[in-house]
Amino acid sequence: MLSECIEFRPEADLGVFSVVAAAPAVFLLRGEDTNSEPYVSKTANLRRRLQRLLSPQEERSKHLNLRDRVRWIEYTLTGSDFESGFLLYQALRAAFPKTYANRLRLRFAPLVKLHLENEYPRASITTHLGRVSGKNVYYGPFASRVAAEKFMNDALDFYKMRRCVEDLHPDPKFPGCVYSEMKMCLAPCFRGCSDDEYHAEVVRVEDFLDSRGESLKRQLAAERDDASAKMEFETAAGIHARLEKLAPVLQQLLEFVQRLDRLRALIVQKSQKRESVALFRIDGGAIAGPLEFPISGGEHTKSQSMEARIEAALATFPAATPGSAMERMEHLAILKRWCYRGSRAGEIFFADSKGELPMRRLVRGIARVYKGEARGSENQSLVDGR
Helix, strand or coil: CCCEEEECCHHHHHHHHHHCCCCCEEEEEECCCCCCCCEEEEECCHHHHHHHHHCCCCCCCCCCCCCCCCCEEEEEECCCHHHHHHHHHHHHHHHCCCCHHHHHCCCCCCEEEECCCCCCCCEEEECCCCCCCCCCEEEECCCCHHHHHHHHHHHHCCCCCCCCCCCCCCCCCCCCCHHHHCCCCCCHHHCCCCHHHHHHHHHHHHHHHHCCCHHHHHHHHHHHHHHHHCCCHHHHHHHHHHHHHHHHHHHCCCCCCEEHHHCEEEEEEECCCCCEEEEEEEECCEEEEEEEEECCCCHHHCCCCHHHHHHHHHHCCCCCCCCCHHHHHHHHHHHHHHHCCCCCCCEEEECCCCCCCCHHHHHHHHHHHHHCCCCCCCCCCCCCCC
16 A cells, blocks of 8 residues: 555664655554554655654653654655545555544535436435446535535426425326426426426436536527527527526536546646656546656657657556445545645546547646646646657
């Protein structure tokens, strides 16, 4: 798990302190007794942190001191806070398989779930992820449950899919609910529509979510233009009002909100290695990496463009294979924490509907991360394509 391991002896502590780098790292301190719990943490300066934990204890000091309990120091240097956080998760998961979740305090990402396995599909908000390859579809991560609920309710105002949570057993004698009375639901509960009509509406909702609202936007724009061409100006004005109402709903869909079973992305972070950046692959919310990508290629790659070098590197970058839905939820929680962080460092690039990454934007993003520039900087000239 951690790449470096050195022995610690109190009488030779200065030699140990001089060996470790004064750089960000994730580390583990282990004692002679294999049954004792290790100490696992991350730090922005490994040498200083070890000196604080393993130096001779000062008189009357209340600081934690492990000098007489540690025999082995394991660590991996990291290049970014995202890498440190992901590696710390992996180290804690390996060291404390039963209690790592409580130690990390991960908050699972809120998702919009489309219950397509239900005979009469509906949408709900959840933080529990089922099989990504199953029939149900998940969209996220959202910044909070409140944000997810607001988007789902605002989006469903444009459709007539049911919002009740019960499993339906359609009965013409059933009185319906307020949504059916307001003509905001097709009311399959009392056979207010045929099954085919209801499932056609569900398909429209799924298309809306899959296209991030573009399907409805195009439909309304076409209907408005058609009404204008027929000089039905009142109808056109009504449709235009719906388009204006749709705009703030789509603004709630930040780029991080994706359909999970089709989610593919690449995160670019600083690397602890010189002349390199670290790449993390995202598949269905699961994280793999880091993969060190050198900015300057070797002699055999000098004739290749930067795009070709990136594609070659990604071809050798296997996708993450979480062992359970819980592990995928944990990865998604780590991703959500980074995505919505105010001081987020690094960049993320999402693949399109064909699964292809935006290579030109990716090259410029690698340049910005390598130079430490903020996104949107006009200086994007690091890479000349060779």
